[in-house]
Amino acid sequence: MPRxxxxxxxxxxxxxxxxxxxxxxxxxxxxxxxxAHARIKSYDVSAAxxxxxxxxxxxGADIPRKRFGLMIADETALAIDKVRYIGEPVAAVAAIDRExxxxxxxxxxxxxxxLPGVFTPDEAMMPDAAIVHETFAAYPKNFxxxxxxxxxxxxxxxxxxxxxxxxxxxxxVEGVYETQAQYHAYMEPVAAVADVDGLGRVTVWSSTQSVxxxxxxxAEALDLPRAKVRSISPYVGGGxxxxxEPGVQIIAALLARETGRAVKVVLSRQEDMMMMRSRHPARxxxxxxxxxxGTILVRTGSVVMDGGAYxxxxxxxxxxxLHFLRGPYRxxxxxxxxxxxxxxxxRAAAFRGVGNAQATFACESQIDExxxxxxxxxxxxxxxxxxxxxxxxxxxxxxxxxxxxxxxxRVRSESNWDARRAALAxxxxxxxxxxxxxxxxxxVYTCAYLSTSAIVRLLDDGTVTIATGAVDIxxxxxxxxxxxxxxxxxxxxxSVNIVQADTDATPFNSGTNASRITYMLGQVIAQATxxxxxxxFPHAAELLECSVEDVELVPGGxxxxxxxxxxxxxxxxxxxxxxFKAGGPIIGRGSYVFRVEEPDTELTINKGMMSLAAIGTYxxxxxxxxxxxxxxxxxxxxVEAWSAHDVGRAVNRQAVEGQIEGGLVQGIGFALxxxxxxxxxxxxxxxxxxxxxxCSLDAPENIHAIVIENPEPTHPFGVKGIGEPPVxxxxxxxxxxxxxxxxxxxxxxxxTSERVLRCLLDRGS
Numbered sequence: 001m002p003r004x005x006x007x008x009x010x011x012x013x014x015x016x017x018x019x020x021x022x023x024x025x026x027x028x029x030x031x032x033x034x035x036a037h038a039r040i041k042s043y044d045v046s047a048a049x050x051x052x053x054x055x056x057x058x059x060g061a062d063i064p065r066k067r068f069g070l071m072i073a074d075e076t077a078l079a080i081d082k083v084r085y086i087g088e089p090v091a092a093v094a095a096i097d098r099e100x101x102x103x104x105x106x107x108x109x110x111x112x113x114x115l116p117g118v119f120t121p122d123e124a125m126m127p128d129a130a131i132v133h134e135t136f137a138a139y140p141k142n143f144x145x146x147x148x149x150x151x152x153x154x155x156x157x158x159x160x161x162x163x164x165x166x167x168x169x170x171x172x173v174e175g176v177y178e179t180q181a182q183y184h185a186y187m188e189p190v191a192a193v194a195d196v197d198g199l200g201r202v203t204v205w206s207s208t209q210s211v212x213x214x215x216x217x218x219a220e221a222l223d224l225p226r227a228k229v230r231s232i233s234p235y236v237g238g239g240x241x242x243x244x245e246p247g248v249q250i251i252a253a254l255l256a257r258e259t260g261r262a263v264k265v266v267l268s269r270q271e272d273m274m275m276m277r278s279r280h281p282a283r284x285x286x287x288x289x290x291x292x293x294g295t296i297l298v299r300t301g302s303v304v305m306d307g308g309a310y311x312x313x314x315x316x317x318x319x320x321x322l323h324f325l326r327g328p329y330r331x332x333x334x335x336x337x338x339x340x341x342x343x344x345x346x347r348a349a350a351f352r353g354v355g356n357a358q359a360t361f362a363c364e365s366q367i368d369e370x371x372x373x374x375x376x377x378x379x380x381x382x383x384x385x386x387x388x389x390x391x392x393x394x395x396x397x398x399x400x401x402x403x404x405x406x407x408x409x410r411v412r413s414e415s416n417w418d419a420r421r422a423a424l425a426x427x428x429x430x431x432x433x434x435x436x437x438x439x440x441x442x443x444v445y446t447c448a449y450l451s452t453s454a455i456v457r458l459l460d461d462g463t464v465t466i467a468t469g470a471v472d473i474x475x476x477x478x479x480x481x482x483x484x485x486x487x488x489x490x491x492x493x494x495s496v497n498i499v500q501a502d503t504d505a506t507p508f509n510s511g512t513n514a515s516r517i518t519y520m521l522g523q524v525i526a527q528a529t530x531x532x533x534x535x536x537f538p539h540a541a542e543l544l545e546c547s548v549e550d551v552e553l554v555p556g557g558x559x560x561x562x563x564x565x566x567x568x569x570x571x572x573x574x575x576x577x578x579x580f581k582a583g584g585p586i587i588g589r590g591s592y593v594f595r596v597e598e599p600d601t602e603l604t605i606n607k608g609m610m611s612l613a614a615i616g617t618y619x620x621x622x623x624x625x626x627x628x629x630x631x632x633x634x635x636x637x638x639v640e641a642w643s644a645h646d647v648g649r650a651v652n653r654q655a656v657e658g659q660i661e662g663g664l665v666q667g668i669g670f671a672l673x674x675x676x677x678x679x680x681x682x683x684x685x686x687x688x689x690x691x692x693x694x695c696s697l698d699a700p701e702n703i704h705a706i707v708i709e710n711p712e713p714t715h716p717f718g719v720k721g722i723g724e725p726p727v728x729x730x731x732x733x734x735x736x737x738x739x740x741x742x743x744x745x746x747x748x749x750x751x752t753s754e755r756v757l758r759c760l761l762d763r764g765s
Contacts, residue, residue, distance in 0.1 A: 001493065001652060003479045005235070005472070014235045017191035017207045018266045021427055025193070026055055028255050028265035029101035030248065031091040031108050032275060033083035033510070034046045036119070036344040036681030037130065038112035040081055040090070047107040048093060053100040053464055056258040057108065060218040061090045068220040070213070071610070072152065072311040073140040073510035077221050077250035083112070083436030084132055084309035086681050089248075094255040094263050102389040108547045117344040117681050121283070121304045124150035124341040132309060132342035142316060146608035150342045152307045155608035159394055160333030165298035169289025177286065177362035178748040179304070179731075181676040182279035182669070184351060186694050187474075188237025189272040190247030193264045194256040202256065204228040206249045209239045210475055211501045213280030218253050229253075233501040238475040240666075241350030242277045242515050245312055273686040278676050280317050280340070283305040284362040285628045286325070293383045294376050299331050301362070303338040306568050308347035314340045317348070319609050320355025323394065327363040328404040328444035329470035330619055343682050350513060356445055357670065361658040361749060364441040364732035367614055369745065377421075378440050378736065380414050386442070395599020395606070399618045401710045403646040404442055410644040410706050411440065414622045424626075425740070433632040434640070437741025440624045441729030443645075446723025447712075448617035449514040451593035453507035456485060456532055458580045458586040462557045462572030463490060466525070466534075467499040469509035470517050471574035475723055476655040477517040484717055485652050486524050486750050488529035490553045491571075507591075515721030517619060518651060519712075524590030526716035531588035537573035539583070618713065619720045621645035623664070625700075627737040634757030636738055638668050638699075643728075644706035648720035653707060662706040664727025669694040671731035672750050700724040 008014040050346045060080035067073040079090050093110045095101035116130040123129055132150055133139070166172070192206035197515045202224065208214045211231040219229045232668050236243070248265040255263040267275065285299040307314035320339040325336050349356070371381040387402045411417070421438045429435050455467045466485055472478040482496040509521075533553065540547045540559035543579045544567060554560045560568035578586045583712055598613045599606055606612065624642040629635070643660050650656045673692040677684050711718025731749055741746050744759035 003476045003655065004400055004482060005478065011376055012577055013727035016188055016235045016237055017193060017205055020193045020234065022193070022195065022262040022263065024257070025262040025264055026094040026096060026259055027098040027101050028252055028263045029093045029098065029105040030089045030251060030265065030271065030275070030401045031105040032088055032089050032271070033079060033088040035112045035114055036086050037115040037117040038083050038488065039115065040079065041085065041111040042095040043091065044109035045091065048104040051100065051107060053096040054104045054246065055096070056094040056255055057091065057104065058258060064131050064221065066221050067139065068217045070313050072145070072317045075310045087346060087683065088309065092251045092255055092535060094259050095462055098725055102694065103354065103641065107455055116636060118150060119343055119345060119678065120343045120679055121306050121343065122333040124343050126509060132344060140437055140574055143314070143610040143695065144608060150309065150400050152311050152340045152342055153318055153608060155319055155322060155338045157195060157334070157336045157394065157609070158605040159603060160732045162298050162333040162335045162686060165333035166289055168737070169297050171370065171373055172287065172289045172290040173373055174287040177284045177365055179282045179358045179361055180749050181281045181348065182351060182674045183273055183691055184240045184242030185674055186238030186240060186242060186276065187527060188625050189267045189269055190243065190276055191266040192247065192252040193251040194249065194252035195262040196256045196260065198694065201228050201230065202253050203232065204249045204253055205234055206234045206247070207236050207243055208233050208249070209243045209471055209513055211471060212504050213244065213511055214246055214249050215503045218250055219248045222253060223351070231503045233471045234472060236473040239512065240352045240381055241513060244350050244585055247276060247572050253567065270686045273691070274346065274683050275347035277312065278346055280314065280348040282359065284358065286362045286366050288366055288370055290374070292374070294381045296329055296331050296373055296385045299326055300403065301325050301336045301349045305340040306343050306345065306348060307340045308343055308345045310347040312347050312349040314348060316610060317355040319349065321359045323516045323612065324356045324359040324444060325363055327367065328387050328442050330387060330391065345681065352666065353445070353724045357728050359733065360441065360728050364729060365599045365735050368736040368739065379408055379417060382408055382442055393618060395604035397596060397599065397612070397616055400713050402620070402647065403618040403710050404444065404622065405622050406708060407644045407646060408442065410667065410708060411622045411624045411642045414704055414706055415642045417624065419724055421478065421740070429631060434628050434630050435741045436626060436628050437708045437737040438624065438626050439733045439735065439737030439740055440622065441733035441736065442727040443621035443623060443725050445515060445619050445728060446615050446617055447515045447519040447619050448594040449516045449520070450510040450614050452509040452520045453505055453523055453591040454521065454528045456528040456588040458536065458571060458575045460572065460575045462570055462575055463495045463497065464489065465497045465499060468521055469501050469506040470521055471501045471512045473512050475659065476652065477512065477521070479655065480518050480651045481521050481525060482524045484544040485529060488526060489556050490555045495557060515619070515725065516722040518719050520592065520594065520716060521720050522715055522717045522719050523592040527590030528588035528591065531590070532586055535578070535583070535586045536571070536574050539577045540569050543569045543573055545579065572644055599678060607635055617714060619646060619725055621729065623733045625730065625733045625737050627734055627741060629738055629756065631742060631760060634753035634760060636672055636734065636751055636756060638734060639699050640702045642706060643726055644708055645722055646708040646710050646720065647722050648715060649718040650707050651717065651719055656707055657705040660726045661703050661721045663692050663724070664692040664703055664730055665699045667727040667730025668698060670727065670749065671734040672752070675750050
């Protein structure tokens, strides 16, 4: 079925944050730092304040010295005492219009005392490196943080005895794999509108992935109780992880408090690219040992990641690399060490497939290298080692349905892998100097994380309203939630209304991230609808003059006597009785926190890691791409792709296929073209003129979305998540296809024409 919001978006009536307007509303602008690392010696805001139309000018000297952050509280809304990256908010202005606000921001003079900068993890790890956060030890942290120098987090995962296992390996492959900073490239730049009422209560409308994280961070930064902050999400034009934490909401709230008027702050694309977030760049040294028959015995690795100037969710991203670096395979002996560091660059943050995209590029590239060394087919090698039903993840983490083997078999058959790969290997180079290759990658991810809740109300006309706190950021979750509720109550979907995420009106949901919404919300929708039915049936039984045990739901919002469907009462009949005669309104509630046991320390030792007990329900996929490589220029083009994913049950098949197709194209961007580039801390390509994202011409003409349905046993509707897995395996699949085509291995993303050509020239020499 079409998405519930499709018409509103297609016709332009959907209202995003930038569309909101209030009486006497002011407009905000932000002055960004021009220095990568410097102490702030002084401000001169006199010219800005004197500009006609300006109503407020604020700097770090004017705001509470309160820090906030997801895992480490190291940020302030405006820089206080020191700046740590070019683009960091230093001052903010509210004026009668955006043009005046921007002009006033340019008039603010900031005197800096420049400090030495650290612009790469290697520089950050030098013994004499400048320290980005001198007071790091005093920052509040919510996990067992191990750190030193510029390290944000240092961690290790150990299972088995890898040191001893190397002696049993007949074949060893080893390599270093690098991934780049990628911009989230959501359609809607960051925006917020804030207002303050006569009691000092702050309300913020914003483009966010979590109204509750936004509420928490505003409350912490403004030193307010949570109850004094209301966070609302209008329509959101994409996020991909980049809007999980605050953007300009706190700045808007500060300006609103200062002026006593509503203030809107909307970033330009350039401002968003310089000020907000990126995917974590990573360097992974990986080593894998196997028997001659292809059985993997041992894998070790070390991970270094660039976290940028503030922690955000850098510890979680690095921990996810360690968690997924073994891949969806049986690896009895492993050790992975990780370190994520502060640098004087844009902060890095969650990005679709957080941590896992980096891990999978290294893991799946090396699996192909191992297959090549063993003269085995890449899919055969994977099938020999994949997790099986009954296996567990690290530390006995349960796996509900280990379907990775089925996913690999499906892409093998759908792509005609064996015949196509053999034919491509034997085909001569075309007259235009191009060769084609076929590459594969396995995918594993999770879709259960933290907690959520729902309230379902049966209205007196028999329709239903759902309040969940989940933000639909464009992935179609509102439609899936409505469909699950409608299915549980046997109602038509158009009888179900979804309440806009609002901390005053909707119950807690941790956020729209980690591919968790369909799985987690399905849990609480099932609870809440069961609660509705338990209250509904006694009213129906009274009206039908029978026992509660003798009634059942029938389609169309009705309750009938079992076996006698013509004897029924409507939901409206029962609800009106509850509203006005007996019992009170029928309201169903659901509340769920995902929790498994902490890893068994007899099997797996985690040092410096966040708790993994709140993460689980594993999802699997496999992806095959055919690439064409120009041996003259090095240009790589993806000409066809197959992407198979076990989604448990597809609540909305059209939406699932859309996620697979969109994720695959975003993965092509990560694989071939997207990269944020800095020079001495200055972002050199902060616009879509200079930052290339894939367009229709870069997408393969044929994308084969293969939906596999093995109902998840831990879920009442049998569903799993699909938001992130489609992006995760594309980069290694492309790299593997390039090697198959032209016999060169590119271990650094993006796989640009220059890098391929350099490898081809090196091969020739």
